Amino acid sequence: MSTAQEKLQEQLAASFTPQLADNAAVLDQILGKSADMQQRELKLCGSSEYPGVCCFVDGLADTSIIEAILKALIVFGSDLHRDPAAMPTAEEICTTLMVNASAKPCRQVRDGIAGIVSGDTLVLIQGLDEAILVSSKGWKDRSIEEPSSENNVRGPRDGFTESIRTNTAHVRRRIKDPLLRFDATVVGTRTQTDINIAYIQDLVKEGLVEEVKRRLKRIKIDAILESGYIEELIEDAPLSPFNTVQSTERPDKVASALLEGRVAIFIDNTPVVLIVPTFFWQFIQAPDDYYNRYWVGSFFRCVRYLALIISLVLPSIYVMLVSFHHEMIPTSLALTIASGREVVPFPVLLEAIMLEIAFELMREAGLRMPKPIGQAVSIVGSLIIGQAAVAAGLVSPFMVIVVAITEISSFAIPSYSSSLALRIFRFPLLIASGTFGLLGFATVFFALMLHALSIRSFGESYMAPASPFRPSDQRDMLLRMPIWMMNDRPEFAQDTKRMGEQQMPTQQTRKGG
């Protein structure tokens, strides 16, 4: 630790003194002459014996609140002919003079500084050995928008924003259960990022909240800029490409996870909220499944399972069949493929890898470009290059179709982060099946399965409820059963009963009365 740090820690550990000048000097030393630090001087009740100062960060604090503070301390004080001497403690001033929603005495310099840098206003008054910390957070926020990475047709349109309080309010509005808890903690020595752990006390899996807190406490890092930092520091399988922590921008997803007995981790300054424990199959499920009728929900879920399989194995299977197992292709199809490949100078594996990489380039370029140009990139990339590459005989039309279908399938997976994981798995599968055929494909796929089965996420098997097989959870696995049939929560929840008996609507019989 540097000497500057040591000195800072020493200053922070001190308490406020009754001398205003001393206190102001300490604040000046700690905060320096930062351009955004504002100090507003005042006289308590208009009395020049009791000078004071308001410290706040310009831009973080709401000026109208600061005006209210000043009004209370100067104007109300003198209007009411209060004698400053009659209010000897900060507590007294808070209770008798202040009109702000949240104002509390503050003895430690550390607390005062923490309050100022997070947007609160610190009021120092001559003669008091405590300061008054008034909540005055009020900065410009992004408005609530629909999350662009998680679209759905039916369902709420609101998404999380960068403000942690707005985000927790979204969830509180959905679950008006008094047992919904938000436990606060701070991570990051320099960023001092607020983190809230949300759970419903009588539903959450036993021991889960303690485990989450334990893992968060373990983190010693200077900065948390996004929930991805936390995710990587608390996940169970840090080396695995699979993500064992679900992340979402949708409040309805978080609410439903909490109601299943899981824990959500809110991180300030990011709209992405983490949910643990996580199961692999959740990445295939979309909120639409539950908002549309169950026939539709089940059908589209099946489509997404198909997309999962295609996006993982289709190029590998094509490469494997075309370069090793020609006898497995129906004759007419074999001839069509052979005729398309007649002039292609590359082996099919190389052709597949080339096209996959070309597509990844296009995807990445389209993502990074400014939006209007991004469209042009995708048109040039997909249409023109695709067409020209086939016409020039560089790639076969079949390969273009295979890669295009694969990519479309990977976009059909609702969770973008997990579709990225599948994208990474595609390459070893592709190379194995292009060099060893079915044998290589089976080996790598088997290794992949073993790996996925070995992972746990916060004490729960990653592949559950498929393995270990949980009969009652199957109602929401391959198919989405009707709401009136899903009368149990997942097995790890404390209280698994979630609805009354016989919830299936019955025909109203037309009897009198």
Added chain:
Amino acid sequence: MKRAAGLVITLIILLSQTSCFGLRQINELAIVTAVGLGLGDKPGTIKVSAQIIRPADARGQTGAPSGGTGQPIYSISAEGTSIFDAIRNLGRVSSRRVYWAHNFLIVMDEDYARKGIKDMVDFFTRNHELRMNTRVAVTPDLPDQVVSTITGLEVVPGEAVDRLFQNNHVVGRAPASDMMNLEEAFLSSSTEPVLARVQLKPRGISNKKPEEHGSLKQVELGGAAAFLGDKMVGWLSVKEARGLLFFLEKLGSGIEVVKCPNNDGVMSIEFKRARLKVTPSYANKEPKFGVRLTTEADIVESGCAIHLDEGIRQDAEEKLEQRLKSNIDSVIDKAQHRYHSDFLKLGDVFRNKYPEEWRVLKRDWNRTFSDAKIDVEVEATIKSGVLKSVGTEIR
């Protein structure tokens, strides 16, 4: 970490030791769709001719221009002292590795078949690349000609012949023989093989020169070749092949043309839902077979110009029965008295009912079969005249 690395290295070593590394691009293969077997020019040699697909021409322009000649197939032949030797010699001519898994048809020369097909059955069932659903046929023509003829509507001629076999029950004039049932009959002690007969006939009409009728040769599927052991013993005509199909493939329907009772005209009768039942019996150490064919029938074309009344119907039924009986009789006669070969699978039926007696009889079954008494009974019922019961005549 060390263990994981060790595991990966072990897996890679294991995989590379399996010798499954057979990477071949599909466009580097010469895909064979029909193969002809015949006797070579030199005595003791075998001539193999292969019909190989030119994918670019067989599938038109998919993708980049590929410079085709317009011909969908490329046919080559080679000779060798054994089938495998001859096939390897194909490699002297073919620029691509000859690939057999998509083969549709094996055509044998009559002379080759008469010398014995033991080698051929062995080779085509032993090789892992070859499939058991490949059609097998015998031709009186040269197999290289059959193989290199562009025939049928299909772009790939081998596929066209395969379709002929698939639809053989429509015409009902040749058995749908493939490697599977050839080997089955070949290995069985109770039956003998019988293969379809294909022949080149000038049936195609050229679009450019229609006046030269039948200038294009086409492959015709009709008739059969009967075998005793592994040697071909003789042909079965198309009529006998129909009788054969009742035994081998439970032929259910077909057309027979009979004379009108009143004039010189003819009427066509379509028999449907035909069922052949063979009942073996064993008395006085002599096997006996009762063959009973029951069928329904419709009159589908009538040139008789009379109402189809009860009398006409009975008359037509009798004639149809005679026709069908003569079909069956003729093939039984050929099998028993001409070729002395039980390719009708009557031995199978007998063995299933009398397994104990079969043990004694199987040693000399073909002779026992030749002497066996076979009663043929046909019962036909004409159900309708389709949409008309009156005759068609100008009033």
